[in-house]
Amino acid sequence: MEDSVLATYSRKNVSFEKGDGIWLYSNDGRKFLDCTSGIAVNILGHCNEKLVNVLIEQAKNLWHTSNLYRVENQEKLAKSLVDNTFADKVFFTNSGTEAIECAIKMARIYFSKLKQKRYEILSFDGCFHGRSMAAITTSNSNKMREGFGPLIPGFKVISFNDKSALYENINNKTAAVIVEPIQGEGGIRVFPEQTLKLIKDLCDKTGTLLIIDEVQCGLGRTGKLFAHEWYNIEPDIMAVAKGIGGGFPLGACLSSENASIGMVQGKHGSTYGGNPLACAVGCAVMKCVLEEGFLENVRTISGYFSQKILGLVSEFPDIFEEVRGSGLMLGIKTKIENINFTNEAFNQNLLLVPASDNVVRILPPLNITKKEVDLVIKLLRKTSQRIKY
Numbered sequence: 001m002e003d004s005v006l007a008t009y010s011r012k013n014v015s016f017e018k019g020d021g022i023w024l025y026s027n028d029g030r031k032f033l034d035c036t037s038g039i040a041v042n043i044l045g046h047c048n049e050k051l052v053n054v055l056i057e058q059a060k061n062l063w064h065t066s067n068l069y070r071v072e073n074q075e076k077l078a079k080s081l082v083d084n085t086f087a088d089k090v091f092f093t094n095s096g097t098e099a100i101e102c103a104i105k106m107a108r109i110y111f112s113k114l115k116q117k118r119y120e121i122l123s124f125d126g127c128f129h130g131r132s133m134a135a136i137t138t139s140n141s142n143k144m145r146e147g148f149g150p151l152i153p154g155f156k157v158i159s160f161n162d163k164s165a166l167y168e169n170i171n172n173k174t175a176a177v178i179v180e181p182i183q184g185e186g187g188i189r190v191f192p193e194q195t196l197k198l199i200k201d202l203c204d205k206t207g208t209l210l211i212i213d214e215v216q217c218g219l220g221r222t223g224k225l226f227a228h229e230w231y232n233i234e235p236d237i238m239a240v241a242k243g244i245g246g247g248f249p250l251g252a253c254l255s256s257e258n259a260s261i262g263m264v265q266g267k268h269g270s271t272y273g274g275n276p277l278a279c280a281v282g283c284a285v286m287k288c289v290l291e292e293g294f295l296e297n298v299r300t301i302s303g304y305f306s307q308k309i310l311g312l313v314s315e316f317p318d319i320f321e322e323v324r325g326s327g328l329m330l331g332i333k334t335k336i337e338n339i340n341f342t343n344e345a346f347n348q349n350l351l352l353v354p355a356s357d358n359v360v361r362i363l364p365p366l367n368i369t370k371k372e373v374d375l376v377i378k379l380l381r382k383t384s385q386r387i388k389y
């Protein structure tokens, strides 16, 4: 049966039949501690009761209509996002890639509307913004780009954290700079504060739009609603997905009023984007994340978690090189092949995600408990011991 699925993934030979909080149960009777959260998606754990109830109630009433009509849940979710961020406008999508596509189109049409010939999109090495043609053009990964050419003109990748490249390339020809405050697929590479502030400054001085990609690092993962808040900067456009649906496919492109001036009737659309079902879940996710104490708890538990991981790293200096990340978006750079580590962790029933730069990602649900953190640490230690001895 597996042969019928396009082989674009290297899949582990396991299939899950049930999820509960941080736990996943496979159909061959194993129980796994899930520190992937579907790659930073299930931020409230698997089958969170509140989300399940909202989904069921909404499913009984209405799943899908069309953006030809008003969608009440969409308006509610947009309001919640606008009330809690820099944004004035929201366009809903079904994925991160679509949110990025909307962001890039928005930036280009903004300058077209201003009658300025500015279309260049600048991105950074190691970035990952999705798999559409525009998204792979932002990347410098040969593996992702090879064979798909010609790529889209007017894109340029510059070096991560190279200040002179920033001065050289962000100018009055640039339409937008696109940045992940923390590169996820790139290996949990945190953008240095000064660099991101410099990018913002150069964007402001040259009238360039700043697009922040918070698809992976947003929605509370770093202990603030959005990771860029740690830097005290505001983007013009922001892509969001993954966590906002808590496991239900949902994404959003947020923007300031000004940045959205070109996106008028007929310029963009989506059949499913912002449907009643997805937005009902999105509203419930936002409500949970904004509940008093939720983000504070992410900050507290992540402090405890990273201290424990730092301890582990010094316990096994032959295996680990360094700890990276912010909040519950954690990465350990390994000295051995990261895949060997995640494979052994899998044998110990612990699910982790490899990333570029030989990093092992730890992306637990944001409501992970201290007891569960201790269990993760226990399994990480067991994995390290198995590798060492």
Ligand SMILES: Cc1ncc(COP(=O)(O)O)c(C=O)c1O
Pocket (backbone or CB within 6 Å): 039, 094, 095, 096, 097, 098, 100, 128, 129, 130, 131, 180, 184, 185, 213, 214, 215, 216, 217, 241, 242
């Ligand atoms: C930072 C970032 N942007 C965009 C995407 C693409 O999102 P999706 O896979 O939902 O299309 C991802 C996916 O991993 C991501 O991590």
